[in-house]
Amino acid sequence: MHSGGNPFMPDLGKIELTTVEQVASAAGAKVIGDAAVQVRGAVADNRRVRGGELFVAMPGEHVHGAKFAKAAVEAGAVAVLTDREGAEIAGEIDAPVLVVSDMNQAAGPASSLAWGRPSERLNTWGVTGTNGKTTIVYLLKAILRQLGRKPALIGTVDVEVGDMNAGARNTTPFPDELQAILASAVQSSCTDVVMEVSSHALSLGRVRPMRFDVVGFTNLTQDHLDFHHTMENYFQAKLRLFTPELSKNQVVIVDDEWGRRIAEESCGENLTTLSMGDAEADWHASYSEHAGGITLTLDGPAGHQEVPVNLPGDYNAANSALAIVMAAHLLSAEAGESAVAALFDKISGGLEVHVPGRMELISANPRVIVDFAHNPDATRKVLKTLRPTTKGRLIILLGSAGQRDQEKRPILGQIACELADKVYITDDDPHEEDPAAIRAAVLEGTRDAKPGQVIEIADRREAIVAAITEAGPDDTVLLAGRGHETIQPMPDGPVELDDRVVAREALSL
Ligand SMILES: CC(=O)N[C@H]1[C@@H](OP(=O)(O)OP(=O)(O)OC[C@H]2O[C@@H](n3ccc(=O)[nH]c3=O)[C@H](O)[C@@H]2O)O[C@H](CO)[C@@H](O)[C@@H]1O[C@H](C)C(=O)N[C@@H](C)C(=O)N[C@H](CCC(=O)O)C(=O)O
Ligand SMILES: Nc1ncnc2c1ncn2[C@@H]1O[C@H](COP(=O)(O)OP(=O)(O)OP(=O)(O)O)[C@@H](O)[C@H]1O
Secondary structure (H helix, E strand, O other): OOOOOOOOOOOHHHOOOEEHHHHHHHHOOEEEOOOOOEEOOEEOOHHHOOOOOEEEOOEOOOOEHHHHHHHHHHHOOOEEEEEHHHHHHHOOOOOOEEEEOOHHHHHHHHHHHHOOOHHHHOEEEEEEOOOOHHHHHHHHHHHHHHOOOOEEEEOOOEEEEOOEEEEOOOOOOOHHHHHHHHHHHHHOOOOEEEEEOOHHHHHOOOOOOOOEEEEEEOOOOOOOHHHHOOHHHHHHHHHHHHOOOOEEEEEEEOOOHHHHHHHHHOOOOOEEEEEOOOOOOOEEEEEEEEOOEEEEEEEEOOEEEEEEEOOOOHHHHHHHHHHHHHHHHHHHHHHOHHHHHHHHHHHOOOEOOOOOOOOEEEEOOOEEEEEOOOOHHHHHHHHHHHHHHOOOOEEEEEOOOOOOOOOHHHHHHHHHHHHOOEEEEOOOOOOOOOHHHHHHHHHHOOOOOOOOOEEEOOOHHHHHHHHHHHOOOOOEEEEEOOOOOOEEEEOOEEEEOOHHHHHHHHHOO
């Protein structure tokens, strides 16, 4: 869960007017009322109506947005888009109502048109996969800046447009917000948008009708089974991004079976493959590690290239390789080989990236690190990355989020016991679930622990203080799971809690 929500509200006066009839045609809607009414902009929350917009009444988890249609129109919305249930809930409305059978299909195309089809005026970059999306969009931003371009960024940690940035609520925003951010990016003269595309967003049609210039696939491992139920469904959601309907150029890491299946099944129009190992692929990458990060070596259509990157670990080598190959692949398709050569020339001096809450170093002795690892694959990879550089003990503090994938909880406990010397089990973000029951499920995986290896402390703040107080100067303490998050959703309501702040307090005790 992330606090905030995007404040990016484009200048409505600069958005081209479009008619209800045109919006209805894009959204496949039946119009009740005057189809000649003109709209500009689209919003799904009545509290954000400024005047003249289309109100996008989405069915929600708690309430149907149509309940607020009247209020939206009173605030100045000039038309309402909703489904049949919403039309009934909305009742008599003093504005045309556009009725569709499925809001997930309709909200994107309608919002895009109402915001002036902004994605068509930007180079669009999409990244998907279980782990690495946030890191990769930051890498893409760094690459594009080195090329002298002006990218906007949309992801889990924040949304950045020009000089403005704001915390994100969703990894991939809902269609009205997404299209408003893109319209802001156009108004701020951004050249590109780099964005994370979650599997939820793909399942729910949130990015429609964008057709990305280039997309990248990282990896697929267990997560989000609360939503997708099976890995096959989770895979099918990701696969969509690589079909010609959603993207023009595709880059796929083929080191897991899912990547190989995407390469085979997507029918991507201009697909290139990348391997960090010896899988058959168009590009191969390897790396050497040094104190400041890695030096990445890439061999592929652009020849042999080396790029230093300030991020540690084999998984960050994969993240960096994917970002660079995405850039090379798109430049090659659009501007030819000389543009690719210019790219490598610009980045050969190195890429410098700081991703909040990802391997974020809080102190050196003891080494305290905050990382967003919250699923089995990420937790395993981060512990394995930290082990060789830890002289003393490797201590991990973790829990698991409530109202999310439950199957991963004991697996997380098991990985922690296998790969760390000491394990603190505590609360993550319980949401409305019983925190003790979540901790018990994580503890189930620690049955084979050595005596004294595992300690349970419910309160995360207390647990962080205990873990850091216990650590010696040669130890590493990994505070896993919440990364950049600043609010802990507890059953009794949200509490302010930033692992990085608590760690610094504990270090000064
Ligand atoms: C389950 C889910 O998808 N919830 C999303 C949903 O909230 P909700 O269903 O609770 O909305 P609601 O309160 O019932 O309201 C329904 C509608 O009425 C409108 N409304 C509501 C109140 C009001 O006074 N006026 C008003 O107009 C709302 O704007 C909304 O359109 O609509 C919100 C606003 O657009 C989203 O932020 C919220 O995402 C929540 C935070 C979420 O956790 N979503 C998950 C499932 C998700 O999408 N995750 C993926 C992947 C993350 C990852 O990779 O880890 C993501 O892309 O974020
Ligand atoms: N390529 C990778 N493979 C496995 N683990 C990774 C990889 N990249 C990052 N990680 C781990 O996963 C965590 C989350 O990384 P990042 O935020 O970049 O991924 P994400 O896909 O955006 O995750 P989420 O969708 O959950 O926000 C990192 O803190 C790190 O522990």
